[in-house]
Amino acid sequence: MSEHHHKETFVTKYIFSQDHKMISKQFLVTGMFMGIIAVLMSMLFRLQLAWPDTSFTIVEAFLGSHQTNGIMDPDIYLALVTIHGTIMVFFVLTAGLSGTFSNLLIPLQIGARDMASGFLNMISYWLFFLSSVVMVISLFVEAGPAAAGWTIYPPLSALPQAIPGSGAGMTLWLVSMAIFIASSLIGALNYIVTVLNLRTKGMHMTRLPLTMWAFFITAIIGVVSFPVLLSAALLLLFDRSFGTSFFLSDIFISGEVLHYQGGSPVLFEHLFWFLGHPEVYIVLLPALGITSEVISTNSRKPIFGYRAMILSIMAIAFLSTIVWGHHMFISGMNPFLGSVFTFTTLLIAIPSAVKAFNYLTTLWKGNLQLNPAMLFSIGLVSTFVTGGLTGLVLGDSALDINIHDTYFVVAHFHLVMGVSAIFGMYAGVYHWFPKMYGRMMNKALGYWHFWITIICAYGVFWPMHFIGLAGLPRRYYTNTEFPMFDDLADINVVITIFALVGGVAQLIFIANFFISMYRGPKATQNPWKSNTLEWTTPVEHIHGNWPGKIPEVHRWAYDYSKRVDPDDDDSDFLHGEDFVLQTTPLLEGEEPS
Amino acid sequence: MLALFYIFIGVAIGVSFWQITRVMNLRSVIADDHDNDKQGKYFLAFTVFFYAMMIYCLLAMNVLMLPESASIEGEHDDNLFDITFWLIGIVQFIMQFLIFYFTYKYRGRKDRKAKFFADSHQLEIIWTIIPAAVLVVLIGYGLWQWNEVMDLSEEKDAVVVEVYSQQFRWDARYAGEDNTLGLGNVNYIDIDNLNTMGVDMSDPNAQDDKQVTELVLPKGRKVHFKFRSQDVLHSAYMPHFRAQMNCVPGMVTEFGFTPKYTTEEMRLNPEVMDKTNAINKIRKAKGEDPYEFDYLLLCNKICGQAHFNMQMKITVLEQDEYDKWLAARPTLAEVIKK
Numbered sequence: 001m002s003e004h005h006h007k008e009t010f011v012t013k014y015i016f017s018q019d020h021k022m023i024s025k026q027f028l029v030t031g032m033f034m035g036i037i038a039v040l041m042s043m044l045f046r047l048q049l050a051w052p053d054t055s056f057t058i059v060e061a062f063l064g065s066h067q068t069n070g071i072m073d074p075d076i077y078l079a080l081v082t083i084h085g086t087i088m089v090f091f092v093l094t095a096g097l098s099g100t101f102s103n104l105l106i107p108l109q110i111g112a113r114d115m116a117s118g119f120l121n122m123i124s125y126w127l128f129f130l131s132s133v134v135m136v137i138s139l140f141v142e143a144g145p146a147a148a149g150w151t152i153y154p155p156l157s158a159l160p161q162a163i164p165g166s167g168a169g170m171t172l173w174l175v176s177m178a179i180f181i182a183s184s185l186i187g188a189l190n191y192i193v194t195v196l197n198l199r200t201k202g203m204h205m206t207r208l209p210l211t212m213w214a215f216f217i218t219a220i221i222g223v224v225s226f227p228v229l230l231s232a233a234l235l236l237l238f239d240r241s242f243g244t245s246f247f248l249s250d251i252f253i254s255g256e257v258l259h260y261q262g263g264s265p266v267l268f269e270h271l272f273w274f275l276g277h278p279e280v281y282i283v284l285l286p287a288l289g290i291t292s293e294v295i296s297t298n299s300r301k302p303i304f305g306y307r308a309m310i311l312s313i314m315a316i317a318f319l320s321t322i323v324w325g326h327h328m329f330i331s332g333m334n335p336f337l338g339s340v341f342t343f344t345t346l347l348i349a350i351p352s353a354v355k356a357f358n359y360l361t362t363l364w365k366g367n368l369q370l371n372p373a374m375l376f377s378i379g380l381v382s383t384f385v386t387g388g389l390t391g392l393v394l395g396d397s398a399l400d401i402n403i404h405d406t407y408f409v410v411a412h413f414h415l416v417m418g419v420s421a422i423f424g425m426y427a428g429v430y431h432w433f434p435k436m437y438g439r440m441m442n443k444a445l446g447y448w449h450f451w452i453t454i455i456c457a458y459g460v461f462w463p464m465h466f467i468g469l470a471g472l473p474r475r476y477y478t479n480t481e482f483p484m485f486d487d488l489a490d491i492n493v494v495i496t497i498f499a500l501v502g503g504v505a506q507l508i509f510i511a512n513f514f515i516s517m518y519r520g521p522k523a524t525q526n527p528w529k530s531n532t533l534e535w536t537t538p539v540e541h542i543h544g545n546w547p548g549k550i551p552e553v554h555r556w557a558y559d560y561s562k563r564v565d566p567d568d569d570d571s572d573f574l575h576g577e578d579f580v581l582q583t584t585p586l587l588e589g590e591e592p593s
Numbered sequence: 594m595l596a597l598f599y600i601f602i603g604v605a606i607g608v609s610f611w612q613i614t615r616v617m618n619l620r621s622v623i624a625d626d627h628d629n630d631k632q633g634k635y636f637l638a639f640t641v642f643f644y645a646m647m648i649y650c651l652l653a654m655n656v657l658m659l660p661e662s663a664s665i666e667g668e669h670d671d672n673l674f675d676i677t678f679w680l681i682g683i684v685q686f687i688m689q690f691l692i693f694y695f696t697y698k699y700r701g702r703k704d705r706k707a708k709f710f711a712d713s714h715q716l717e718i719i720w721t722i723i724p725a726a727v728l729v730v731l732i733g734y735g736l737w738q739w740n741e742v743m744d745l746s747e748e749k750d751a752v753v754v755e756v757y758s759q760q761f762r763w764d765a766r767y768a769g770e771d772n773t774l775g776l777g778n779v780n781y782i783d784i785d786n787l788n789t790m791g792v793d794m795s796d797p798n799a800q801d802d803k804q805v806t807e808l809v810l811p812k813g814r815k816v817h818f819k820f821r822s823q824d825v826l827h828s829a830y831m832p833h834f835r836a837q838m839n840c841v842p843g844m845v846t847e848f849g850f851t852p853k854y855t856t857e858e859m860r861l862n863p864e865v866m867d868k869t870n871a872i873n874k875i876r877k878a879k880g881e882d883p884y885e886f887d888y889l890l891l892c893n894k895i896c897g898q899a900h901f902n903m904q905m906k907i908t909v910l911e912q913d914e915y916d917k918w919l920a921a922r923p924t925l926a927e928v929i930k931k
Contacts, residue, residue, distance in 0.1 A: 074901065078900070148895065149895045153894075154825075155825045156895065156896060156897060162824060162825050163897045248842070248843070249843030250778060251779065251843075252759075252779035252823045257782070262843075264843060264844065265843070302711040303711075304713075305712055305713070305717055306712070307712070330828065330838050332844060335739065335744075338743070339736050339739060342736060342739065343736070346728050346732050347728070350721060350725055350728070353720060354717065354721055357716075361716065363696060364710075365707065365708035365710065367701045367702070368699050369623075369629060369701045370632035370633060371623065374624075378692065381692055382689060385684075385685065386689070389681035389684060390681065392677055392680075393677050396732075397736075397739045398735045398738035398742060399674055402659075402667075402835040402836070405830075442617055445616055447632065455642070458646065459646070463650055465650075467657070469658050469659065471832035473891060475900065475901075476900065476901035481904070483872060486872045487875060488657060507609075508613070515617050519617060521620050558711065560709070561708070569706065569709075570706075573706075593711050
């Protein structure tokens with residue numbers, strides 16, 4: 001492949017590129033663009049929650065006909081939370097995170113010239129782009145975008161009479177998601193095939209870096225669960241447009257009885273969460289994979305318990321497909337099912353705990369290089385633990401009864417999958433920026449970005465647990481209608497201030513990203529002194545990744561600080577330095593780790 | 594005022610640009626010993642901030658929490674919650690400390706060598722087995738409680754009440770003398786003749802049913818709720834009773850609990866009084882009427898525009914007062930025009 005050099009035009013190089021490195025950059029920039037929209041939305045609805053009766057020029061400017069005198073309408077509030085959730089979960093944390101780093105790293109870290117199918121890879125990106133365009137267009141339809149929550153439960157999402165957002169906005173939402181799912185499936189199949197078939201000589205499965213394991217398993221979960229959401233979306237489309245009754249039955253609305261008979265909204269909930277829950281891990285596992293790599297490299301230590309990490313990724317992936325019912329304990333499904341799902345759900349705590357303890361042990365007695373990527377990875381471990389622990393409350397059906405759909409849930413999942421995954425994504429960008437753009441990102445701005453972000457993240461989501469425990473339901477436009485929640489008003493103001501500061505602070509990252517792309521100092525080949533294969537490629541991107549032959553692999557990815565005498569921490573490094581590239585052959589008498 | 598605000602924003606943007614260009618000129622890009630030292634210490638400082646915040650919230654926000662369970666079934670819920678909360682609290686405090694302390698303690702130095710420590714079977718087994726053992730307790734207690742709450746089969750003496758939801762209001766229907774609800778379906782809705790809940794008036798069981806707009810429950814008797822919805826999903830959330838169930842169009846869902854305190858008794862509960870006083874201080878400052886505690890049923894499933902204001906008052910009375918109240922309500926046969 002690399003032998004023949006194609007003539008590249010601007011279009012084939014930057015737009016319809018089939019090169020995985022370019023495609024990964026396309027995913028990242030598109031994801032960032034969508035992320036900006038979603039963060040802006042969250043800042044708007046946080047304004048509403050903190051100061052419900054105050055007029056804001058910014059609300060007037062952004063929301064057009066959906067506001068009166070600078071105060072947003074209740075319908076658009078629901079639309080904002082809906083689209084914020086949709087964009088964040090799917091467009092930023094699935095496509096933006098997985099799409100970017102799976103594409104960039106899979107060929108580079110396993111030693112392949114490119115993805116198994118460069119063409120399908122390109123299609124995957126352009127479908128994602130198309131779905132992003134459709135989603136953005138949906139923001140501008142007259143009645144507003146989809147507003148039934150990101151979970152789009154029918155009948156609310158099926159009936160335009162029930163909420164204006166369930167008109168054209170909802171149709172576009174469903175079309176966008178259908179295209180998105182196609183993109184995601186094509187991408188995932190490509191990742192799986194590439195990891196299984198294109199590993200270089202010597203790259204056994206048990207020598208893969210943990211990033212590869214995470215991306216590989218993520219792709220498998222995606223292939224198993226995304227099609228189910230596609231079918232749910234299509235059936236809902238049928239109910240909406242062609243009068244079928246998959247999810248609807250016995251409805252009286254706007255003064256008339258509708259014809260729907262025999263469908264069940266609970267069926268939709270099952271189908272939705274069959275993807276919806278694995279989706280949490282589709283978002284989280286790549287972030288954890290990135291963290292494994294970044295923490296190990298920057299601790300100058302092997303990741304602790306490599307095999308246990310692989311097993312726990314597999315265990316999490318398997319369990320993730322049989323726990324969806326914990327979102328439905330009080331949906332009206334048979335309580336016996338609730339018992340089963342409580343059992344499987346709480347089991348996930350075991351592999352998750354193993355991962356957290358292993359990260360901790362990797363830090364222990366390390367020589368920590370506190371680069372921005374490392375800071376975000378440590379932040380991830382912290383938020384993953386904080387958010388994960390409250391999962392023990394929510395996963396227990398008996399306790400879930402009373403905190404289901406309160407702000408406690410919002411705090412829980414934002415920490416465990418939102419903030420954690422975003423931190424993983426940032427860690428990845430700071431770490432692999434030199435590989436993507438051949439330049440380095442600014443360190444000082446990276447530090448500012450991290451510290452403001454983590455303080456704000458905890459400032460937003462820690463107090464939020466308590467307003468949930470006070471019984472405040474989520475998705476309320478305002479809680480001024482309930483005197484019993486009057487004492488929560490101050491906390492909402494504090495949360496909003498943290499959210500606004502945290503949101504604005506992301507501009508530091510954006511500035512750093514784009515300025516470094518053009519002005520950053522030139523990167524060296526292996527700036528972080530890492531072991532993995534991507535750092536053996538030249539800094540300048542070439543088609544086929546390596547000039548000449550693909551390197552051969554002789555060891556696992558984590559031989560950091562390996563000693564001459566394994567039992568003596570004071571002895572010299574075995575290979576003279578505290579890292580050993582995977583391409584370095586074993587010395588005579590060296591035990592493989 | 595607004596002009597001042599714009600000037601402030603302008604200055605802030607200007608300063609950020611100036612600072613960012615200044616910082617971008619710094620060419621050092623990889624953390625050196627100086628950075629490691631500084632960032633390590635920042636982590637220590639952050640630990641102090643983080644613990645202060647966690648502890649402050651835990652103490653100061655205690656008064657905001659829901660008071661003790663007002664239903665008998667909810668007692669175990671509170672118990673299980675306390676156990677779980679203490680447990681995860683302790684783990685949280687230990688784990689976070691270790692994460693940040695290790696980051697500080699092992700911050701990189703040129704002369705430091707990391708320990709090559711790749712695996713330990715023993716450690717892995719320890720931290721697989723300990724969480725598993727703890728989970729056995731949590732799962733066991735949780736499942737027992739779940740089955741207790743969800744089992745509605747054995748209550749013969751229960752008060753049967755239907756809670757009926759629509760955008761954006763709640764209604765309720767008592768089963769009457771026969772304690773059996775008449776059949777209901779949206780096809781029977783006849784607003785002009787006041788059959789708003791869609792009750793089949795040809796069903797003999799329906800004649801003595803009583804429709805109300807506020808729930809009144811007797812203290813000490815099991816209440817067996819049946820939930821219906823006529824349009825979209827709603828969720829009947831009664832936080833003080835630790836009770837919640839979705840209302841699903843096309844099916845009847847169920848939940849049950851036994852009220853433990855009357856509304857009057859609950860108003861004298863010290864936790865409730867603390868919370869009420871705190872709220873009234875805020876309301877007084879804003880010049881609003883004082884608030885008096887009441888049990889509430891809230892909608893807790895996104896259901897449309899006025900979702901945020903879909904509520905119904907619940908009053909718990911002693912059995913004899915409840916009987917009197919119910920006797921004074923008209924039956925459906927009296928209300929609905931034929």
